[in-house]
Amino acid sequence: xxxxxxxxxxxxxxxxxxxxxxxxxxxxxxxxxxxxxxxxxxxxxxxxxxxxxxxxxxxxxxxxxxxxxxxxxxxxxxxxxxxxxxxxxxxxxxxxxxxxxxxxxxxxxxxxxxxxxxxxxxxxxxxxxxxxxxxxxxxxxxxxxxxxxxxxxxxxxxxxxxxxxxxxxxxxxxxxxxxxxxxxxxxxxxxxxxxxxxxxxxxxxxxxxxxxxxxxxxxxxxxxxxxxxxxxxxxxxxxxxxxxxxxxxxxxxxxxxxxxxxxxxxxxxxxxxxxxxxxxxxxxxxxxxxxxxxxxxxxxxxxxxxxxxxxxxxxxxxxxxxxxxxxxxxxxxxxxxxxxxxxxxxxxxxxxxxxxxxxxxxxxxxxxxxxxxxxxxx
Amino acid sequence: xxxxxxxxxxxxxxxxxxxxxxxxxxxxxxxxxxxxxxxxxxxxxxxxxxxxxxxxxxxxxxxxxxxxxxxxxxxxxxxxxxxxxxxxxxxxxxxxxxxxxxxxxxxxxxxxxxxxxxxxxxxxxxxxxxxxxxxxxxxxxxxxxxxxxxxxxxxxxxxxxxxxxxxxxxxxxxxxxxxxxxxxxxxxxxxxxxxxxxxxxxxxxxxxxxxxxxxxxxxxxxxxxxxxxxxxxxxxxxxxxxxxxxxxxxxxxxxxxxxxxxxxxxxxxxxxxxxxxxxxxxxxxxxxxxxxxxxxxxxxxxxxxxxxxxxxxxxxxxxxxxxxxxxxxxxxxxxxxxxxxxxxxxxxxxxxxxxxxxxxxxxx
Numbered sequence: 001x002x003x004x005x006x007x008x009x010x011x012x013x014x015x016x017x018x019x020x021x022x023x024x025x026x027x028x029x030x031x032x033x034x035x036x037x038x039x040x041x042x043x044x045x046x047x048x049x050x051x052x053x054x055x056x057x058x059x060x061x062x063x064x065x066x067x068x069x070x071x072x073x074x075x076x077x078x079x080x081x082x083x084x085x086x087x088x089x090x091x092x093x094x095x096x097x098x099x100x101x102x103x104x105x106x107x108x109x110x111x112x113x114x115x116x117x118x119x120x121x122x123x124x125x126x127x128x129x130x131x132x133x134x135x136x137x138x139x140x141x142x143x144x145x146x147x148x149x150x151x152x153x154x155x156x157x158x159x160x161x162x163x164x165x166x167x168x169x170x171x172x173x174x175x176x177x178x179x180x181x182x183x184x185x186x187x188x189x190x191x192x193x194x195x196x197x198x199x200x201x202x203x204x205x206x207x208x209x210x211x212x213x214x215x216x217x218x219x220x221x222x223x224x225x226x227x228x229x230x231x232x233x234x235x236x237x238x239x240x241x242x243x244x245x246x247x248x249x250x251x252x253x254x255x256x257x258x259x260x261x262x263x264x265x266x267x268x269x270x271x272x273x274x275x276x277x278x279x280x281x282x283x284x285x286x287x288x289x290x291x292x293x294x295x296x297x298x299x300x301x302x303x304x305x306x307x308x309x310x311x312x313x314x315x316x317x318x319x320x321x322x323x324x325x326x327x328x329x330x331x332x333x334x335x336x337x338x339x340x341x342x343x344x345x346x347x348x349x350x351x352x353x354x355x356x357x358x359x360x361x362x363x364x365x366x367x368x369x370x371x372x373x374x375x376x377x378x
Numbered sequence: 379x380x381x382x383x384x385x386x387x388x389x390x391x392x393x394x395x396x397x398x399x400x401x402x403x404x405x406x407x408x409x410x411x412x413x414x415x416x417x418x419x420x421x422x423x424x425x426x427x428x429x430x431x432x433x434x435x436x437x438x439x440x441x442x443x444x445x446x447x448x449x450x451x452x453x454x455x456x457x458x459x460x461x462x463x464x465x466x467x468x469x470x471x472x473x474x475x476x477x478x479x480x481x482x483x484x485x486x487x488x489x490x491x492x493x494x495x496x497x498x499x500x501x502x503x504x505x506x507x508x509x510x511x512x513x514x515x516x517x518x519x520x521x522x523x524x525x526x527x528x529x530x531x532x533x534x535x536x537x538x539x540x541x542x543x544x545x546x547x548x549x550x551x552x553x554x555x556x557x558x559x560x561x562x563x564x565x566x567x568x569x570x571x572x573x574x575x576x577x578x579x580x581x582x583x584x585x586x587x588x589x590x591x592x593x594x595x596x597x598x599x600x601x602x603x604x605x606x607x608x609x610x611x612x613x614x615x616x617x618x619x620x621x622x623x624x625x626x627x628x629x630x631x632x633x634x635x636x637x638x639x640x641x642x643x644x645x646x647x648x649x650x651x652x653x654x655x656x657x658x659x660x661x662x663x664x665x666x667x668x669x670x671x672x673x674x675x676x677x678x679x680x681x682x683x684x685x686x687x688x689x690x691x692x693x694x695x696x697x698x699x700x701x702x703x704x705x706x707x708x709x710x711x712x713x714x715x716x717x718x719x720x721x722x723x724x725x726x727x728x729x730x731x732x733x734x735x736x737x738x739x740x741x742x
Contacts, residue, residue, distance in 0.1 A: 005679055006511060013504040025492040101641065129487050129625070130498035132641060133634040172569065181542075181633040187617025339616070 035157025036060045040144030041121060042109035044079040054079035056112075058086040059145040060098065063157045072156035076151045101130040104163045106137050106180070107199070109144040112221070116215030119187060125176070125180065133181035134284035136166040139211055139219055141200035153204045162199070163204060169197060169208060174229040174241035174263065176190045176211050183214075191342075192333040195231060197351035198222050216334040216351075230291040230318040234365070235336040236265035242289065247303075247310045255293045255303075258266070259311055261286010267337055269344040276361040278337055281368060282315060288374040300374065308369040319365040326358065333358045383579070384590035387518030391579050392596035394656035395523035395572025395626045397426075397528070397603060399480040404569050405626045411562040412554045413617040422559055423560075423566025426714055434665055435590035438580040440728055446578045447671035451729040453517075462720065463668050469716050470665035471685065472572065475692035478658045479500050480700050481651075482693070483585070484625060488647055489496035499694045502650040502655065503686060505508055510666055511682040514582055517663055521656055528653035532603075534646045535610050535627075537634045545614040560660075568710025569604060572657055573597065574717030578664050584585045609663060630730040655683035662689065 038061035044054050060076045068312040076094055077142040080086035090098070106125065108118065125131050140147040148158060169175040176195045186194040199211040211228040215219045223231065232239050240262045247255035263284050271275040288307065295303060326334045338354040350358075383391070408416035440618040441449055446466070450459035482498045490498060509520060555563075573593075580589050612625045614633065623629045637644060666681040675681055696702040 006508065009508050009511065013501070013508055016504065017501055023492065023498075026490045124620075132635075133629060135631055140522075179633070185542075185616055185619050185621070188506045189618035189620075190620055191618075204433065252629070339546045343546040344548050346553050 023276040032097055034098045035064050035102040035106045036062045036098045037102070037157065038148045039103050039106045040105070040109070040148045041083065041112050042143045042145050048077065049079050051149065053081055056080055056083055056086070057145060059148050060085055061159045061227060063147040063159065073158060075152070077122060083121060099134065100128055103131060103135055104159060105166060106135055106255060107147060108139050110139060113219035114141045115218070118214055119217045126184065128307045133179060135180040137178045137180060137183055137196055138164060138166055139196050139198045139212055146200065147201050147206060148207055150201050151204055164199060165199070165206065165208065170239040172209070172241055174232050174239045175208060176232055176237050178229065188337070189298070190336065191354045192336045192338045195235065213330065215330070215336045216227055218314065220330065226318065227322060230315070230322045231334065233263050233265065233315060234280060234319055234322060238262065238264055245311055245314050247307050249306055249344055255291055257288050257307060258290035259284070259286055260289045267340045268338050276341060276357050278361050278363045279366065280363065281366045282319065283368050283370070284311070284315070285370040285372065287372050291374065294378065295356055296378065308371055311369045314368040316365055317369045319367065323363045323365060327363065331355055331359050381514055381582050382584050383514055383518040383582050385583050385585055385592040387522060388579055388583050388589065389592045389596045390521040390525050391518055391647060391660060392573065392593055393525055395575050395660045396570050396596070396600040396672060398477050398654050398657035399484065400569035401607050402484060402625045402627045404566065405620050406499050406610045406623060407565050407642060408562055409545060409610060409612070409617045411565055411622045412558050414549065414612065415551065415554055416612060416617070417491070417548065417605060417608045418559065419562035419566045420608050422563035423570060424597060424601045425563065426567045427570040428719060430573055430717040430721060431576055431593040432590065432726055433596060434577040434580060435593060437577065437721050437724050437728065438589055439586060442484065442586045445671055449724065453724050453731065460672055463672055466716065466720065467665045467668040469712055470661045470668070471689055472692065472709050473713065474506070474658050474661035474665065474688045476702070477661065478506070478705050481654045481658070483699050483702055484628070484647070487643065496523060496694050499690050502658065503690050503693065506658040506662045507682050507686050509664040511679045514579070514663070520659070522658055527649060528612050531646055531649055532606065534631055534642050537636055538630050539610055540613050541634050545613060547613050548609070548635060549614040552612060559617050563713065568707065570600065571710050571713035572660070574713055574720065575660065575664050577721055578667060666688060694709050697706045
C-alpha cells in the first residue's frame with residue numbers, strides 16, 4: 001500500500017470517528033441531565049400509586065442546578081411494579097435524564113427492608129455497570145422518602161449531607177459503613193450478614209441511630225449505638241472513634257476517661273471434631289484525650305495499666321453479650337467470621353452450614369488495649 | 379516493505395496477541411471452575427502455550443529464512459501446505475473478529491451504549507486495518523509502545539487493593555480435583571490465545587536464535603499480568619462475588635472513591651482501548667500476510683481491503699453478548715488445537731523428511 005493510500009485511509013477513519021462519535025447516538029447535552037444523589041426504596045401507599053398493581057415507590061433526591069430556582073434540591077417520587085420500571089415512568093413527568101452513575105446513597109425504608117429481599121430489590125443497581133460499587137447504603141427508621149425529603153438546616157442539598165454523614169461515621173464513631181460492594185461481598189463471597197447503618201430524622205436533622213444486620217436479604221431488628229460499636233469491633237471493620245469509660249480499681253470508680261483511637265481484630269479458628277473454636281482478639285490502639293484526674297508523669301505507667309484493663313474489661317463484657325445474642329437469638333453469622341472458617345476448612349460451605357457452625361461454635365473474645373499517650377498535658 | 383523485526387519486537391507482538399480482552403473476564407471464568415484456586419489455573423494454563431512456543435521455535439529454527447507459507451509448502455507439499463496455511467488464516471480472521479467484538483461489548487457497556495454495533499465495528503476495524511496495512515515493522519513498534527501504555531493501568535487497581543484486600547479469599551490452596559484443575563487450565567488456555575502466531579511472526583526475526591527466548595519472555599509477561607489480575611480480583615471480591623460480575627477487572631476499580639477522579643474505571647478504559655485493539659491488529663495482519671503469500675499478491679493493502687468486510691460481518695454477526703462468549707470459547711478451543719497441532723504436525727513432517735533424506739543418502 002502506498003503512503004498516500006494509507007494517509008487517505010487514516011483521514012477517512014479519523015473523519016468517521018469525529019462525525020460518528022461526537023454528534024450522534026451517544027451525545028448528551030449537559031443542560032438536559034439530572035444528577036441523582038439519593039435513592040430511596042419504599043412500598044407505595046394507595047394514594048401514591050398510579051396503577052393498581054404498583055408496589056414500590058422509588059424516590060430520587062437530586063440537586064437543582066438552575067441559578068434562579070427557588071429550591072436547590074428536588075425529590076422525585078415515582079411508583080412502579082418493580083424498581084427499574086420507575087425509570088421510564090419518571091421520564092414521563094420529569095424531563096431531565098438522570099445520570100445513574102452519579103448516585104451516591106441508597107436508602108431503604110424500614111418496612112421494605114424488613115419484608116423484601118434487598119438483593120432482589122437492588123438487582124437493577126447491580127446489573128448496571130455505570131452504578132459505582134462505592135454507593136453507600138443505609139436503612140431509614142421510617143420511610144426512605146420522608147428522610148430524603150427532609151431539608152437539613154444550612155444544607156442546600158440533603159444528598160450531600162447524608163453522603164458525608166455515612167462516609168465519615170467510620171472515622172469518628174466506630175460505626176459501620178456499608179457500600180454496594182461490601183454488601184455484595186458479604187452476601188456472595190463471605191456468606192455473612194451485611195451490617196447497615198440506620199439513620200433517622202430528628203426534627204430538622206438527620207442522625208445516625210445505630211445499625212442492623214441483613215440476613216437472607218432481609219433486615220433484622222435495629223441494634224443501638226453501643227451494640228453497633230461492639231459489632232464493628234467483633235466484625236473487624238476498621239474504624240476510628242472515641243469511647244468514654246470509668247477506670248475501676250477494687251470495684252471503685254477512680255477516674256473517668258475518654259479513649260480515642262482505632263480498632264482491628266485477629267481471628268484464630270480451631271476445629272475439635274465437629275465443633276469449631278473461634279478466638280477473636282479485638283485490638284484497640286489510641287490515646288487518652290480526656291481524664292478527670294491529673295497525675296504526675298512518673299505515676300502514669302502504673303495508672304495506664306489500670307486504664308487499659310478497665311477498657312478491656314468493658315469491651316470484653318459488651319462483646320460477650322453480643323456474641324451470646326448472635327448465637328442464641330440471630331443464629332446467623334453477624335460477626336463476619338465465615339470467611340475465616342471457609343479459609344480454614346477444605347469443605348464447601350453454603351450459608352446454612354455457616355449459620356449452623358456459628359450457632360454451635362465456641363466463640364471466645366479477648367480484648368487488648370494499647371494506649372500510646374495521654375496527650376500534651378500532665 | 380521491510381519484513382524484519384527484532385526479537386524484542388517479537389516479544390511485544392506476542393504479548394499484544396495474547397493480552398487483550400481476556401484479562402477483563404479471566405478471574406470470572408477461572409473462579410467458576412476452581413473458586414479460590416483460580417490463580418493456579420493461570421499457571422497451569424500456560425503449559426499448552428509453552429509447549430506450542432517450543433515446537434514453533436524448533437520448526438522456525440530448523441528452516442531459517444522461510445516464511446510460514448513457504449514452510450508449510452516445503453514440508454506438506456504445495457496443495458496440503460496451502461490448506462494448512464488457509465486453516466491458520468481462517469483462525470486469524472475469526473480471532474480478529476471475536477476479539478474486536480468482545481472489546482466493543484465492553485465499550486458498549488461503559489461508553490457508547492446507544493451507538494449501533496455496526497458503526498463501532500467499522501470504526502474499530504478501520505483503525506486495525508490501518509495498522510495491519512502498515513507492515514510488520516510498524517506493528518512491532520506499535521505493540522511495544524502500547525505495552526508501555528498498558529503498564530500504568532496496574533496502578534489503577536491499587537486503591538482497591540489497599541482498602542479491601544484480604545488474603546483469606548485465596549485459601550485453602552489446592553482444594554480441587556485434578557479434573558477440575560485440567561478443566562480450569564484449558565479455560566485459562568483460551569486467554570493465552572495468540573501464542574500460535576509465533577509460527578507466522580517468528581520467521582521475520584533478525585536473530586533467529588533469540589526467537590524461543592523472546593517468545594518465552596512474552597509468555598512470562600502475559601502470565602504475570604494475568605496472575606496479577608486474577609489475584610487482585612480474588613483478594614478484593616472473593617470467589618463468590620467474582621463469579622457474579624461480567625467484567626470483574628473493570629468493576630474492581632469502582633469499589634473505592636478516588637478524590638478528584640472519582641470514577642477511575644473510565645480512565646482505565648480509555649487507556650485500555652489502546653492496548654486491547656492490539657490483538658485485533660496483529661491477527662488481522664497475520665491473516666493478510668498468509669493470504670498475500672498464499673496467492674502471491676503484491677499489495678498488502680489490497681488484502682486488508684478484501685478482508686475488511688469479512689471480519690466486519692463476523693464481528694457484527696453475534697446477536698448478543700452470550701453468543702459472543704460462545705463464539706469466543708470456540709475460537710479459544712480452535713487456538714489451543716491449532717497452536718499445538720500445527721507445529722507438532724509440521725515438526726513431525728520435518729522429521730519424516732529428514733529421516734527419508736538420510737535413508738536416500740545412505741542408499742546412494
